[in-house]
Each structure stands twice: as structure tokens, then as C-alpha cells.
Amino acid sequence: MRPGAILGKREVEHPGGPLLNTAVWSLARISQSWQDGLGQDADMIGRAAAHAAILAQQGKAPSKYWVVGQADVGTQQGLRDAPPMRPAGYPLLLPPTSSLPALRSLDQVTEDELAAALGNLYALYCPLPPSFAFHQSSGSERGEKCVGAVATTAAGSSTPIVVDSGYVSGNEEEDGDWGDDDGDHATAAESLRADPFERSFAERWLTGFIARSEELTCFGTEEARDRAVERASCVLSSFFASTAAEEDKHAEETAQIAREFSFELLLSSAFDAASITAAAAASPAAVSDEGVKGSAHALTATTAAVVKVRLNDGLAGASSDDHTDVGLQSWGASIVFSELLCAAPGRFLGRILPTEPAAETDEAAALPGSNPKSNPRIVELGAGTGLVSLVLAAALPRLGISRPSLIATDYHPAVLANLRANVAANFPAPSSSSLHPATPGIDVCALDWSAPSPGPPLDEARADVLVATDVVYAPEHATWLRDCAARLLAPAGVFWLVATVRPNGKFAGISDTVRAAFAAVEGKNRPADGHRLAILGEEWIEKRKGVGRGDESGYRLFRIGWA
Ligand SMILES: C[S@@+](CC[C@H](N)C(=O)[O-])C[C@H]1O[C@@H](n2cnc3c(N)ncnc32)[C@H](O)[C@@H]1O
Structure with missing residues (x-):
């Protein structure tokens, strides 16, 4: 490019630059060719360079080495009047850091310069699917409003319409034969779009521009100002909207619903090999390939088995x-x-x-109920997918309880349906011809902590053990759970409650409500018989890497019982 004097705004002005600009631009009023002979607008030079590159790529360059001189810049066909061009549906995209005027000097920028800058941002961050990136004309002039990356007409048409990016070429012939180069443009645009620094720069610029837009005097009309602000808002909002690709990825992730868990179950030396083998046979779905670790003949020391559970999981949020x-x-x-x-x-x-053994730990010793039942009752509250109940169902036979009464409860219909499916998948009903004893079934039933009206089988007996994990995530939950537990727990029972601690956002402080709820019973709510549920122990469990969501910092494990 040998464009002669480069006209336009510079970051650092030459002495006399503005004067020279004005003088050369004034020549165009007399004759465009006079101006072309002396100097060119930077914008025009940029377009001419891009146009020359396009011709070269098309094999239409006049020679291998080809100088585009100052007069050529202005005379290339269609450049001056045509909107800025883009090759084959892909605009010539510029990085925000180098294309956006400084916010502090916005009042010196022209309406056209702002429109070009916003057009570039729009084309970069709100790209159109290639199928309709061609053959579009200016939508903003027709009063179309943009929503995210597509535009809808004021009349509400849902057809995606391109809002003029400022780069769309009117030359449709050129659009047709770009072949593989489209891929290069798309890749370059993609990497620019993915650049986090450029994106955050653009975000700050857009926010600053919108904040200052009312004061800017460069706009010829109020409509022009509104259009610019609308485009800026449109790009800004696209930063917070998920893209179709992200949505597809999410859908793919949520479609992967089968999840397998395995836990090492510590078996006491007190069990004999026969009970372990029989128990393992009774719950085939949960028997690991490894079977029982350790020697079945030498169970004098502690041994371990592997408990496996397979769940329909990860479906939360699937229904919008x-x-x-x-x-x-x-x-x-x-x-x-x-x-x-x-x-x-x-x-x-x-x-x-x-x-x-009776008093292996202080806690175990403190647990009432010294006469173990052959079918103790364990109830899970807010069971969700049922992981804990399923683990218990798989583990208990190996711990010597072949007929536990396990009840997994929840209040949400879809959750209950999934819970039933998970139970059925892990513990299929034994056929009548089965050689094995009945597997420890899990009853699934509806129970709402806010209005517990336990029907069968919940009303048949009180629970020896209550379990609830991650069920305190609203201010009222702890109180509901306390009152619900008071109706369900046997006099000698224990309630294990695990409250997830989420230190930030709307769940911050919610796990503190557990202590408050159980302390509150001290006062006027103390039952007439003098018994109340109280926190007997509390332990902090650190979040483990790869387990739980990023907003969780750890868990509070509460041991609750009658006091
Ligand atoms: C965050 S999930 C935890 C699920 C499961 N315990 C776990 O840890 O994966 C909370 C569970 O509590 C249930 N839940 C919420 N409010 C409830 C209520 N009032 N009564 C019964 N269950 C409720 C939800 O349906 C959900 O299954």
C-alpha cells in the first residue's frame, strides 16, 4: 500500500495534522480525484487493503507484486460507496483493543467511526450462522431490534434477520467462490472471539459507551444515538447469553444420565465369611467384581468390600x-x-x-438402642436420586442386617419417579424362581417436611436412623426438618443431617440455620414431655476435590437425637 497522506484521527496527532486533514478533505468538495491524489481516509485505505487481499486470494491480482497506490485506493470499484466489505460472509474482524476508540476521547469521535466500531463488535461477537450470513441488507434501517445474536422485526417476526454489521458487501458474486478460505476466516474469527482479554476489554468499553451515550454530541439525530446504544446493548447482552454451542454441550452433558458410584465398605472382624458371602449374594446389583477384599478364611482382621450403585443422575435443571x-x-x-x-x-x-462391638467409638457407645433389631428402620429425607439409601441397601446385608426396613422419601413428583427407577435398577425384584433370599428392598414414598403426614409405611413404626443430606438450602428448611424428624424418630434413634456450606451468593449463611432451629426448641417450643431433638455432635467436613459443586466449601455433619 502506498496510500499517500493518511487522513483521520490518530492516537498521537502530528503537528498540524488536523489542519492538513481538513484541507485535504475539503478538496473532495471540489473534486474527489483531487483529494485522492493527495491523501486517503484511513478507513478507505483499510478497505482497499482488504479488497486487494481478496482479489489476490481469488487469483485476480494483476501481478505477483502489486502496489496499490493512493489514487487506486479511492478508485477501486465500489469501495467508496459500498458498505465496508467482508469476504464470503465473514467480516473483516478487528480486535476490540485496536479498533475501539478510547473511552476518554469519545466526544471527539464521529458518528461514522462509532458505527464502524460497533459494527465490528457486532460482527465479531454476534456472528451469524453461515447459512444466513449471506445476502443481507441493513436491518437497523428497517427498525429491527436485535435480541442476542439474531434480530427480530418490530412486528415480531421470528425469522432471523441480520442487522447490518457494517461489513456486509453488496457484491454477491464475490460471496460464492471462497472455498476453503471461509474456514480460515471462521477460525481466525473464532479465536478472536474466544480471546478473554479482548472480550473483557469490549465489555468494559461497551459499558462505558452506554453510560456516556447521553452526553455524546456526535450523533446527528436521536434515532442514530438510540441505534448505537441498541447495538452496544445487543453485543453486551450476548456476552451473558449462552450460545447455541454451549446449550448443545449442556444438553449433551445432561443426556449422560447414568452415573456409577463405588465406595469401600469397611467390614468388622466380627463377621464371619459365611455371612458376608450370603449377604453379597442377596444384593447382586451391588456386588463388586472384586467381591470381598481380604481373605474370607482369615477374617480375624478388618476387611473391606466394594459397594457399587448406578444412578440416573445429572438430570436436575433438564426441565427449563x-x-x-x-x-x-x-x-x-x-x-x-x-x-x-x-x-x-x-x-x-x-x-x-x-x-x-458395643463401644467401638464414643459416638457408637452413646447411641441408644442396645438391643439390635433384625429389621431396623432407616428413613432418608429429601432423598433425591437415592444414593445414600441405595448405598445403605447394598451395605447393610454385608453388615449382618439382611432385612432392614429402608424408606427413601422426597416430595417432588419427578424426583420420586427417578428415585423409584434408581431403586428398581439397583435392586430388581427377585423372580419367584430366584435361589437367593429376597434382596433388601427400599420403599419409596412421598413426604413433605413442611406438612409431614406420614402414611404407610412411614406410620408403621418410628425410625431408628434418619438420614438427610443437602436438604438445608432455604431459611425455613431446618425448622421443617426438625419438626418432621420429631414425628419420625424413635426415642432411641439418631438423625444424621449433612448441611452443605455455600459461603457465597444466595445460600450464604443458610447452614447456620440448623443450629438456630434446634436451639429455638429450648424456649417456648419445648415439648410438654420434656423431650426435644438436640444437636448432640457437629463435625466439619472439608470439601473434596472433584466432589460437589464449586460453590460448596464443605459440609456440616450433625448428629441429632432426643435430649
Ligand atoms: C439438594 S437436593 C439433595 C438431594 C440428595 N439428598 C442429595 O444429597 O443428593 C434436596 C432434596 O430435597 C428435596 N426437598 C426439598 N424440599 C422438600 C420438602 N419440603 N419436603 C421433602 N423433600 C424436599 C428435593 O426434592 C431434593 O430431592
Whole structure:
């Protein structure tokens, strides 16, 4: 390019530059060719360079080395009058850091310069699918409004219409034969679009531009100002809208619903090999390939088995019109609790385990119920996918309880349906010809903590153990759970409650409500019989890497019982 004097605004002005600009631009009023002979607008030079590159790529360059001189810049066909060009549906995209005028000197920028800058941003961040990136004309002039990356007409047409990016060429012939170069343009645009620095620069610029737009005097009309602000808002909002690709990815992730968990179950030396083998055979779905670790003949020391559970999981949020289906995924608290439970069953199940040594830990010793039942009752509240109940169902036979009464509850219809499916998948009903004893079934039933009206089988007996994980995420939950537990827990029972701690956002401080709820009973709510549910122990469990969501910092494990 040998364009002669480059006209236009510079970051650092030459002495006398503005004067020279004005003088040369004035020549165009007399004759355009006079101006072309002396100097060119930077904008025009840029377009001419791009046009020359396009011709070269098309094999239409006049020679291998080809100088575009100052007069050529202005005389290239259609350049002056045509809107800025783009090759084959892909605009010539410029990085925001180099194309946006400084915010502090916005008052010196012309309306056209602003329109070009915004057009570039729009084309960069609100790209159109290639199928309709061609053959478009200015939508903004027809009063179309943009929503995210597409435009809708004022009349509400849903047809995606391009709002003129400022780069769309009127030359449709050129659009046809770009072949593989389209891919290069698309790749370059893609990497520019993905650049986080450029994006945050653009975001700050757009925010600043919108904030100052009322004061800017460069706009010829109020409509022009509105159009510019609308385009800026449109690009800005696209930063916060998920793209179709992101939505596809999300859909793909949520479609992967089968999830397998395995936990190492610590078995006490008190069990004999026969009970373990029989129990493992009774729950085939949960028997690991490894079977029982350790020697079945030498069970004098502690041994371990692997408990496996397979779930329909990760479906929470799949239905866009239901935000209460959180129980369609297994939360970190249930995974952490299952792990703790399997690592130390005696600690959590205490004396309901028939062969557990009486006082292995202080907590186990403190658990009432020294007469273990053959079918103790365990109820899970807000069971969600049912991970904890399923782990218990798989573990209990191996711990010597072959006929536990397990009840998994929730209040949400879709969650209950998924819970039933998970139970059926892990513990299929034994056929009548089965050689094995009945597997420990799990009853699934509806129970709302806010209005617990326990019907069968919940009303048949009180629970020896209540379990609830990640069920305190609204201010009223802890109180509801306390009152619900008071109706369900046997006098000698224990309630294990795991509250997830989310230190930021709308859930911040919610886990504190557990202590408050149980303390509140001290006062006027103290039952007439003098018994109340109280927190007997509390433990902090650190979040583990790869388990639970990023907003979780850890878990509070509460041991609650009658006091
Ligand atoms: C965050 S999920 C936890 C699910 C499961 N315990 C876990 O840890 O993966 C909360 C569960 O509580 C259930 N839930 C919420 N409010 C409830 C209520 N009032 N009564 C019964 N269940 C409720 C939800 O349906 C959901 O299954």
C-alpha cells in the first residue's frame, strides 16, 4: 500500500495534522480525484487493503507484486460507496483493543467511526450462522431490534434477520467462490472471539459507551444515538447469553444420565465369611467384581468390600420450567456421607448393627438402642436420586442386617419417579424362581417436611436412623426438618443431617440455620414431655476435590437425637 497522506484521527496527532486533514478533505468538495491524489481516509485505505487481499486470494491480482497506490485506493470499484466489505460472509474482524476508540476521547469521535466500531463488535461477537450470513441488507434501517445474536422485526417476526454489521458487501458474486478460505476466516474469527482479554476489554468499553451515550454530541439525530446504544446493548447482552454451542454441550452433558458410584465398605472382624458371602449374594446389583477384599478364611482382621450403585443422575435443571427438581442429581453431601458411612459403618449405625462391638467409638457407645433389631428402620429425607439409601441397601446385608426396613422419601413428583427407577435398577425384584433370599428392598414414598403426614409405611413404626443430606438450602428448611424428624424418630434413634456450606451468593449463611432451629426448641417450643431433638455432635467436613459443586466449601455433619 502506498496510500499517500493518511487522513483521520490518530492516537498521537502530528503537528498540524488536523489542519492538513481538513484541507485535504475539503478538496473532495471540489473534486474527489483531487483529494485522492493527495491523501486517503484511513478507513478507505483499510478497505482497499482488504479488497486487494481478496482479489489476490481469488487469483485476480494483476501481478505477483502489486502496489496499490493512493489514487487506486479511492478508485477501486465500489469501495467508496459500498458498505465496508467482508469476504464470503465473514467480516473483516478487528480486535476490540485496536479498533475501539478510547473511552476518554469519545466526544471527539464521529458518528461514522462509532458505527464502524460497533459494527465490528457486532460482527465479531454476534456472528451469524453461515447459512444466513449471506445476502443481507441493513436491518437497523428497517427498525429491527436485535435480541442476542439474531434480530427480530418490530412486528415480531421470528425469522432471523441480520442487522447490518457494517461489513456486509453488496457484491454477491464475490460471496460464492471462497472455498476453503471461509474456514480460515471462521477460525481466525473464532479465536478472536474466544480471546478473554479482548472480550473483557469490549465489555468494559461497551459499558462505558452506554453510560456516556447521553452526553455524546456526535450523533446527528436521536434515532442514530438510540441505534448505537441498541447495538452496544445487543453485543453486551450476548456476552451473558449462552450460545447455541454451549446449550448443545449442556444438553449433551445432561443426556449422560447414568452415573456409577463405588465406595469401600469397611467390614468388622466380627463377621464371619459365611455371612458376608450370603449377604453379597442377596444384593447382586451391588456386588463388586472384586467381591470381598481380604481373605474370607482369615477374617480375624478388618476387611473391606466394594459397594457399587448406578444412578440416573445429572438430570436436575433438564426441565427449563421447573427449578425445584434439584433432587434429580446426586449432590456432594450425599457422596461424602456415603463415603464416611462405608468407611465407618459402626460409627453411623451404632447398635443397630447386630455384630458390631458395643463401644467401638464414643459416638457408637452413646447411641441408644442396645438391643439390635433384625429389621431396623432407616428413613432418608429429601432423598433425591437415592444414593445414600441405595448405598445403605447394598451395605447393610454385608453388615449382618439382611432385612432392614429402608424408606427413601422426597416430595417432588419427578424426583420420586427417578428415585423409584434408581431403586428398581439397583435392586430388581427377585423372580419367584430366584435361589437367593429376597434382596433388601427400599420403599419409596412421598413426604413433605413442611406438612409431614406420614402414611404407610412411614406410620408403621418410628425410625431408628434418619438420614438427610443437602436438604438445608432455604431459611425455613431446618425448622421443617426438625419438626418432621420429631414425628419420625424413635426415642432411641439418631438423625444424621449433612448441611452443605455455600459461603457465597444466595445460600450464604443458610447452614447456620440448623443450629438456630434446634436451639429455638429450648424456649417456648419445648415439648410438654420434656423431650426435644438436640444437636448432640457437629463435625466439619472439608470439601473434596472433584466432589460437589464449586460453590460448596464443605459440609456440616450433625448428629441429632432426643435430649
Ligand atoms: C439438594 S437436593 C439433595 C438431594 C440428595 N439428598 C442429595 O444429597 O443428593 C434436596 C432434596 O430435597 C428435596 N426437598 C426439598 N424440599 C422438600 C420438602 N419440603 N419436603 C421433602 N423433600 C424436599 C428435593 O426434592 C431434593 O430431592
